[in-house]
Amino acid sequence: MVKPIIVKRLIFFFLLGCFLAPFIASAQQVDVKAQADTDRIRLGEQVKLHLSASMPPQGMNVVFPQIPDSFGHFEVVRRSPLDTTAQGNTKLLGQTIVLTSFDSGRWDIPALRFDLVSGGSITDSAFTGPLSIDVNTVDVDTTKAFKPIKGVRTVGWSFWDYWLYFAIGITVALVGVGLFVYFRSRPKKAAPVPVAVVVPPYEIALQQLQQLKSEKVWQQGDIKQYYTRLTDILRTYFEQQFNIPALEQTSEELLQHIKPVTILNQQRDKLRGLLSLADLAKFAKMTPSPEEHEGAMQHAQEIVEWTKPAAEKAAVAEAGKEEIKQPAK
Structure with missing residues (x-):
């Protein structure tokens, strides 16, 4: 009684392995990474998150993760377009996302999912490892006395800061003077002299x-x-x-x-x-x-x-x- 059950289980696992083998092989052919150019920033500074995927030149496509404009304690500043290059028999895909944070602490960038597409449908997914970024405040030396607030500084006057206004004013003045002189010197039309009716x-x-x-x-x-x-x-x-x-x-x-x-x-x-x-x-x-x-x-x-x-x-x-x-x- 036990032997038939064992045989059935062996057959089931064999068929399951045959079915999953192509997907496992395709997942092993794709290598995805998420790397940060630094693991420590100050409030408001930026960190570049580099996403990359390497795969065979043919056979499947990779869909990069769609990162929202704001997630966790990070905000997306800008995204670069997807870059594609070839290196031997491998196709390399890359994208750079610039992040910033205004909350101090140690914050994690979660694992990002890359979807593998073959034949117009998602066949598998690959994940990157999580990353940690330390967001620090500005160091303040409390042992020193506070410095006084500096007064408002005045900037020296420069002609070149207002040359356009001077040019417009001079042009308007010249046009006005020219019109005045023209209308003053223009010969006035003589009034028509009424023709007297000559009676024979x-x-x-x-x-x-x-x-x-x-x-x-x-x-x-x-x-x-x-x-x-x-x-x-x-x-x-x-x-x-x-x-x-x-x-x-x-x-x-x-x-x-x-x-x-x-x-x-x-x-x-x-x-x-x-x-x-x-x-x-x-x-x-x-x-x-x-x-x-x-x-x-x-x-x-x-x-x-x-x-x-x-x-x-x-x-x-x-x-x-x-x-x-x-x-x-």
Whole structure:
């Protein structure tokens, strides 16, 4: 009865050994280490923890331990990327983790687990040995007296500490002065001069004759003033339109000077009769009839109206002369 049980156990251990043999062999092929560059630091100092793994170049991968940012009495300052090198038939993996501690005492870094991966799954794990780090405080000699607190020290002024501010200030000042000078010296735009509307002389004469007619001067008994204003309107018109010095001439002199002006000379008879009647009324104190008063006004208006086209032609000709005088641009 005992022999069958022993045989069964032997068979079981044999099969178990055959099953675990590959994993044991793979674990033996991987060598993992955790080493610290020192086992003694002071508060706040740093210690470098070097993790390494050596393994065959093919067949499996190693997953390094995931160390949290803070564990135990240590804090992780920084981590280096995983470094891979080849040494003969062995692949070496390495990583450096910088640690620090602010608690005094002797603290242990626990064993770290490296997972062995083959065929996309974890087949085994390898562990490093634990490490101990002494974290010491700063030694203080209590036998000596305390030194007084040093006062605040002032740093000497240096131009180069503020050169950028000086450069910006000078640049802004120069730009401001330049804009001020530019706007002060910039020529001001001259205000446009309003163009006066030029009224032709014949229109002025017709307006003055119409105004004289509406004032009814001769109806009020002032015959001399009526004929004086009537002839002055015509004489002023002749001077402005035909450049005849009519205001300084007698009636006969005026009739002589209108001969070169053909269109005005065509009204010579009307003008002669008007001037003769006006001279009699002003100087001989003759009193013309109402029909003669109205006829004199009508003749004056007809003379101006008759010479109106000539005035327009003269204006057009004068404008053409001004264009010829102007230099070509």
